[in-house]
Amino acid sequence: YCLALLAELNLGNNALKEVPTVLGHLESLRKLYLFSNRITVVPPDVIGGLQNLVVLNLNHNQIQRLPPEIKRYIYGIVVSKILQHLSMMDNKLEEVPAELGHLTKLSEINLTSNKLSWLPQQLYQCKDLTKVHVARNKLTSLPELTFKHTLQNLTTFHVTQGIRALTKLQVVDVAGNKLSMFPVEFHLLSLKELYCEGNRFVHCEPMPSEQDAEVFSLKVIVMEVQQTQQDLLNHLLCKLSIIVYLSSGSCCALCLGPFLTTWLECVHFISLRKDMKMKSSLTIPVRALLCSYKCFNTDGHPYYGVATR
Structure with a gap:
């Protein structure tokens, strides 16, 4: 009870192997730092109690995955409406769940130095994003546009989501990946900073091509x-x-x-x-x-x- 009003907690630089269950009772907590520990799992039950969490820092741990149940504690009445900064730099993440898209107020995400080979297209639902750091992963591409259609008229397509939806995006760091090119409409973003060195981008070297195939609409x-x-x-x-x-x-x-x-x-x-x-x-x-x-x-x-x- 004496910590019921605690707003910021720094447990970084310890030897924690798991997130203490008692943290789930700190309902007033707004900033939680758990960097440089030995944590391997993000328990949804613990984080779920942090209804006012704005900043979550799990840098420099050994976390392999974010649970799909993330939507359970970030959707609706809990964290989804206020969580703004999520940082999991230098972990062992191999994938990010599609449920990340429920973090609708997320403004900064740092997934640098993990093992990600792809990102969910639902990331583009986080329309408040201003900074995306995914450097030093194994990304071969960034999510592309998706389309929807109607059964009544199969010839009608509507663009539903793409990177252009991130109208507030200012900083993108994709350095040290395996990208060959950026996704459709990337050039329409109003970026201020782009870091992209160390990728495998295609080069402009014109050469003749045979045009013996036609694609029907x-x-x-x-x-x-x-x-x-x-x-x-x-x-x-x-x-x-x-x-x-x-x-x-x-x-x-x-x-x-x-x-x-x-x-x-x-x-x-x-x-x-x-x-x-x-x-x-x-x-x-x-x-x-x-x-x-x-x-x-x-x-x-x-x-x-x-x-x-």
Whole structure:
């Protein structure tokens, strides 16, 4: 009871192997520092009692995973409405649960020096994010746009989520990963700082390419199926979860039309100084999606096909 009003607690630089269960009773706690210990597990029951937690620092531990149950104590009436700073630098994280997207007030996240090979697309639901630090991981890509459609009109797609949703984002640190390019619309962010050295970015080295394949738009595919195999289409809708299949669709950067697959992966090169109004003189590759060679062969666009050697 004597610690009921405690607002800040620093238990860093100890030899703790677990988070003390008594912490779950400190309902007034706003800042909790557990860095430089030997903690391997984040117990949802303990953290769940910290209804006013704003800062959680678990740097320099041995944590391998965040529990999916994170949504249980951050959603609704508990931490989700106030937790702003989450730092788990230098742990052993191999993945981040999709439930992270419930941290709707999160403004800074630091997952530097872990073992992450991917990030959940739900991270883009944290629209208050200003700083994202994921340096020195194993990321090969950042989450791309996702699309939704309606069964009433299979040719209609709507962009639902992408990195552009993070309108408050100012700092991105992805240095020391395995990225080949940045996701679609990355160049539309209003960043102030970008750290991206030590990746495997594609280079602009133009070379001839053979153009012997054509990708039909999703609209053409659906029209043909409707004309010749309407019964089969209805069967697929019911039995083969075509919703999931179509959700991988995209929109063409040039004609803006929806399509299901892309034969040619494209990229355009963005000057941080000229195009994103940053101080850096770097040029970065940003992924672009084109539906077909009909669009790709249009004169005047800045997109290149991506080739592997």
